[in-house]
Amino acid sequence: MTATHCPYCALQCGMKIGPGPAITPRTDIPANAPGSLCQKGWTAGELLTNGERLTTPLLHGEPVEWDVALDYVAERLSAIRAEHGPDAVAVFGGGGLTNEKAYSLGKFARVALGTSQVDYNGRFCMSSAAAASIRAFGMDRGMPFPITDLAEADVVMLAGANVAETMPPFVRHLNGPRLIVVDPRRSPTARLAWLHLQPTPGTDLALALGLLHIAIGDGLVDEEYVAARTTGFDEVRTALASWWPERVERITGVPVHKMRQAVRALAAAERAYILTGRGAEQHAKGTDTVTAFINLALALGLPGTEGSGYGCVTGQGNGQGGREHGQKADQLPGYRKIDDPAARAHVAGVWGIAPDDIPGPGRSAYELLDALGTPEGPRALLLFGSNPVISAPAAEHVAERIGSLELLVTCDFVMSETAALADVVFPVTQWAEETGTMTNLEGRVLLRRRALTPPPGVRSDLDVIAALAARLGHTFETEPAKVFDELRRASAGGPADYSGITYERIANETGVFWPCPSEEHPGTPRPFLDRFAHPDGRARFVPVQHRAAAEEIDDDYPVYLSTGRVLSHYQSGAQTRRIAPLVEAAPEPYVELHPDLAEQLDIAAGDVVRVSSRRGESKAVARISDAIRRDTAFMPFHWEGANRLTNPALDPVSRMPEFKVCAVRVERDS
Amino acid sequence: MRLVVVGNGMAGSRLVSEVRTRDPHMKITVFGAEERRPYNRILLSNVLAGSARPDQVRLVDPGWYEAHGVEAVFGDPVAHIDRETRHVVTRGGRREPYDLLALATGSDAIVPPIPGVERAVPFRTLDDCERIMRAAEQARAAVVIGGGLLGIEAARGLAGRGLPVTLLHLAGHLMERQLDVEAGQVLGETLTGLGVGIRTGVSASAVEADGVRLDDGELIPADLVVLACGVRPVTGLAADAGLEVRRGIVVDDELRTDDPSIFAIGECAEHDGTVYGLVAPAWEQATVAAEVITGGKALYRGSRLVTRLKAKSVELAAMGETQLGEEQAEVVRFSHRARGTYRKLVIKDGRLVGAILLGESDAVGTLTQLFDRGGPVPGDRAGLLFPGLAAAPVADSPTLMPDAATVCRCNNVTKGQIRACWEAGARDVDGVAAATRATTGCGTCRDAVEGIVGWLCEQEGISV
Structure with a gap:
């Protein structure tokens, strides 16, 4: 039996594999102690032996030898680059890749391809919370405290986080505290709540402003903390004068008395946390929304206080590590900024190139996909660990852009919807067949161990990267441990400093929290207790204002659409839709409607309905439930369809698309 | 392009910031009659009641005007508009040229023409609010004249400070414009319970040194009298300049007066026969006017009115x-x-x-x-x-639950599977968990599984 971690979400539950693909939970990993797993975790092994596995490289759909495919790709890349310049080649990564792969991929883009055009699907995930945390605290470490701290709290507010569905073992850490859940749906998490606030989609920012307004008016601000540990509160107070609770009630639909109840509970608690998830973050104003919740947390004196705090509930398996080591358009390893000369000099030194040879910032994920195949945009795309045809907003448009590429190369272990469009598909290893590190939602670096020998013909992403790099004249490491050693040096001195972390330490210490600047350093479970990461050590209040969703409902599209997850599936579903028990549990996409809305539209449970937006159309089966607002429809996004409808309006700071709200029309399909 | 805004209250200040957001370069000058920087008048009753701090009403930071290149003039109101030469002239004699002019002069509190009314304090500005709060510290009893929204909020706020308050209202019931008779009566009863004496259908004939004299001669004792008798649009400036004025300054859907270079918004403006006295319409108008002023296209089509009382322990919303x-x-x-x-x-x-x-x-x-x-x-x-009425939870007792019902969501385990597992020999939760994985996810179904196993055992007379 080999001790490793689940292939799915950012909780990274500990599990053992063996004999064969059999899975049993580990009890030594705090995230899922005392040994819990959801159905996704229990059945994760089924894909290891599943007949849908890719085992041969495909060139235009035909099986070919590895060398043939690699030579082809390298030649095409060189030719496109020679004709159109290095930015004509783009790289798109994923938040499920190990730290080693994320690092290697970013380096490959900058060093071997010389392109600035590299970003990843994490942009669609935690980018708003990351931007807001950096703005407020000077550093983004998702949850800057161990998950086990939550159980000791009196009150936990979850803003747009449905952990009972997305990461069920998380719920075991919430048995103690009173839960306040902010969600337009009475989600499985909201059902566990002591208080459920059910705002109109796209109005969480107004709600957070209203809550802080009440806290100030009712004298609940921790003035001592604000004076000692923060700056900028005065500007925030002025910005809040326009957000009195009755106005917020009209915008959000959340009754004033419930807002007041929430604020009082948070303020009265000895220990309290505010956590945000994608529901608050995936908006064209997601960064400001998270900022407003952070402002509330700061006013109540929570962040950097023992037993209290703010945190982002990171989603993807390596969502945290994936955003730290250089596959992001504006970043270099160690969570360094690509436009910081000192950062460039340090990383260039590790890479053995001149600082000026590192390209500048490139396009963000959606902008990159939107530019594919256009005269100014990339003509070739290398895709790792992502399935944008399903997961990008305005998915039909994105598919069209991808279709216009001169060259699409993907690394996959099953034939995802995007791989099916590729000129070249490289069959790669999956989690249990490879070693590497993952950084979970707590910022704890964990070790994923190889448990099984990969099927013949399959190679790791690191091998593919190195083989292509070699053909382009560069030498890349392929051994995960060696790549990690290089990552440690590249990250040294950066905000996400991994230099003191080793595979041995991770194994012996059940994970190590970054920053960890030396092998003698114990790691940092709670980085903000003494000071925040800004040069003056203080957290910053940032004044923000609510504004309407990028697309509001109107006569033509009179219903809000919100998208989200179901328990049985993960992300684009490329993995989970191939696992029989998960398909049995959640076989098909659906549209959730309130009984009043359904009656009005003459739709009954089980009817096939057509949902259309300004960007596309999708069909799904109706489910009728009073758990949703009357003005809102909900669709899970694990199948093709939901993202044909969603709006690619971007957050000005994080470049996050507005997945969580758009306007649609819902009709019975006759 | 030079924009002059007359009035720096809720509407004027909002217009200035909306214009600046859209156009970073337009020259903007704003004249306010009050010495203070703009504040949120809506929150004054909260301040009076102690549920907002005075520093919470500030709408503009001290450095904002300089940082945003806006010239703000305080305490020197505009006294005259020279439409010929497109200038405004202030009371202090300053002449300011404009290309576009926006009037946001708001309204004045109505002061009833009764003897001794100068002893009473109108409730309109932050200065008024501070005066009332100071007086309330010494006062033994207060009377509020006017049982509209503002009068009720003021009365409730004063009562909350421990002061006996009587609310006088001319009409037969409170907030007669927003409420029907019964609602007005219920509201009165609620307020009475909170220490506000309600007198409807009465008219004050004089404010005397020791109280308010009613028409019928009765004296309501008070040493603090607050006026909340409504407001009247400030239109004199516009009328003197020859603009069309009815109840308010008449504007079209672009918020323009009959002089296309002059706009009017907020409580001084009359759109489609309506003068609005609430902030929401004023801000909607400011947004439309800002769009038009900066060269965009927008139309104002009127506002829906929602009145929401802000008074502790009195929840009231009235609309339409x-x-x-x-x-x-x-x-x-x-x-x-x-x-x-x-x-x-x-x-x-x-x-x-x-x-x-x-x-x-x-x-x-x-x-x-x-x-x-x-x-x-x-x-x-x-x-x-009655939200939640339809959503009364179905009893999930093990006996009533159908076999197809999901008990463990995390691992998709039904009651039927648990029953099958029990029939195969499992007699406790751990046994069921080992066979079905029920309870191994979030753990919240543990009680339900325990209940089902217990019930099955009981059915069969097996003790556990």
Whole structure:
């Protein structure tokens, strides 16, 4: 039996594999102690032996030898680059890749391809919370405290986080505290709540402003903390004068008395946390929304206080590590900024190139996909660990852009919807067949161990990267441990400093929290207790204002659409839709409607309905439930369809698309 | 382009910031009659009641004007508009040229012409608010004249400070413009319970040294008298300049007066026959005017009015046409006066055209939005008035649960599978968990699984 971690979400539950693909939970990993797993975790092994596995490289759909495919790709890349310049080649990564792969991929883009055009699907995930945390605290470490701290709290507010569905073992850490859940749906998490606030989609920012307004008016601000540990509160107070609770009630639909109840509970608690998830973050104003919740947390004196705090509930398996080591358009390893000369000099030194040879910032994920195949945009795309045809907003448009590429190369272990469009598909290893590190939602670096020998013909992403790099004249490491050693040096001195972390330490210490600047350093479970990461050590209040969703409902599209997850599936579903028990549990996409809305539209449970937006159309089966607002429809996004409808309006700071709200029309399909 | 804004209150200050957001370069000068930087008048009753701090009403930071290249003049009101040469002239004699002019002069508190009224304090500005708060510290009893929204908020605020308060109102019931008779009465009863004496259908004839004299000669003792008798649009400047003025300064859908270079917004403006006295319409108008002023296209089509009382322990929302009777509309009503609860929906052609919600209610947000959007009213009217009524939880006792019901969501385990597992020999939760993985996810179904196993054992007479 080999001790490793689940292939799915950012909780990274500990599990053992063996004999064969059999899975049993580990009890030594705090995230899922005392040994819990959801159905996704229990059945994760089924894909290891599943007949849908890719085992041969495909060139235009035909099986070919590895060398043939690699030579082809390298030649095409060189030719496109020679004709159109290095930015004509783009790289798109994923938040499920190990730290080693994320690092290697970013380096490959900058060093071997010389392109600035590299970003990843994490942009669609935690980018708003990351931007807001950096703005407020000077550093983004998702949850800057161990998950086990939550159980000791009196009150936990979850803003747009449905952990009972997305990461069920998380719920075991919430048995103690009173839960306040902010969600337009009475989600499985909201059902566990002591208080459920059910705002109109796209109005969480107004709600957070209203809550802080009440806290100030009712004298609940921790003035001592604000004076000692923060700056900028005065500007925030002025910005809040326009957000009195009755106005917020009209915008959000959340009754004033419930807002007041929430604020009082948070303020009265000895220990309290505010956590945000994608529901608050995936908006064209997601960064400001998270900022407003952070402002509330700061006013109540929570962040950097023992037993209290703010945190982002990171989603993807390596969502945290994936955003730290250089596959992001504006970043270099160690969570360094690509436009910081000192950062460039340090990383260039590790890479053995001149600082000026590192390209500048490139396009963000959606902008990159939107530019594919256009005269100014990339003509070739290398895709790792992502399935944008399903997961990008305005998915039909994105598919069209991808279709216009001169060259699409993907690394996959099953034939995802995007791989099916590729000129070249490289069959790669999956989690249990490879070693590497993952950084979970707590910022704890964990070790994923190889448990099984990969099927013949399959190679790791690191091998593919190195083989292509070699053909382009560069030498890349392929051994995960060696790549990690290089990552440690590249990250040294950066905000996400991994230099003191080793595979041995991770194994012996059940994970190590970054920053960890030396092998003698114990790691940092709670980085903000003494000071925040800004040069003056203080957290910053940032004044923000609510504004309407990028697309509001109107006569033509009179219903809000919100998208989200179901328990049985993960992300684009490329993995989970191939696992029989998960398909049995959640076989098909659906549209959730309130009984009043359904009656009005003459739709009954089980009817096939057509949902259309300004960007596309999708069909799904109706489910009728009073758990949703009357003005809102909900669709899970694990199948093709939901993202044909969603709006690619971007957050000005994080470049996050507005997945969580758009306007649609819902009709019975006759 | 030079923009001059006359008035730096709720409407004027909003216009300035909306214009600046859209155009970073336009030269903007704003004149305010008050010495203070703009503040949120809506919050004054909260300040009076102690539920907002005085520093919480500030709408503009000290450095904002300089940082945004806006010239703000305080305490020197505009006295004259010279439309010929396109200048405004202030009381202090300053001449300021404009290309576009926006009037946001607001309104003045109405002071009834009765003897001794100068002893009373109108409730309109932050200065007024501070005066009332100072006086309240010494006072032994207060009278508020005017039982509209503001008067009620003021009376409730003073009562909350421990002061005996009497509220005098001319009409037969409180807030007669927003409420029907019964709602007005229920509101009065609620306020009475909070220490506010209510006198409706009375008229003050004089403010005397020791109280307010009513028409019938009765003296209501008070050493603090607050006036909340409504407001009157400030239109003199516009009228003197020859602009069309009826009740307010007449504007079109672009908020332009009959001089296309002059706009008017807020409480001084009259659009489509209506002068609005609430902040929401003023801000909607500011947004439209800013768009037009900066060269964009936008039209103002009027506002839907929602009145939301801000008074501790008094929850009241009123919107639209609340007084229509059964013969004019479909009326749904629930009244429980003993609990201070009154709820009324007025529905016409399947749309919500009016509503009153008195007493704490989870329905307030939903109804306000339904009214604002003008969407169709769901068939289940009761569910609308009483959210959660339809969603009464189904008892999930093990006996009543069908076999197909999912017990463990995390691992998709049904009651039938648990039963099968029990029949195969599992006699406790751990046994069921080992066989089905039920309870191994979030763990919240543990009690349910325990219940089912216990029930099955009981059925078969097996003790556990």
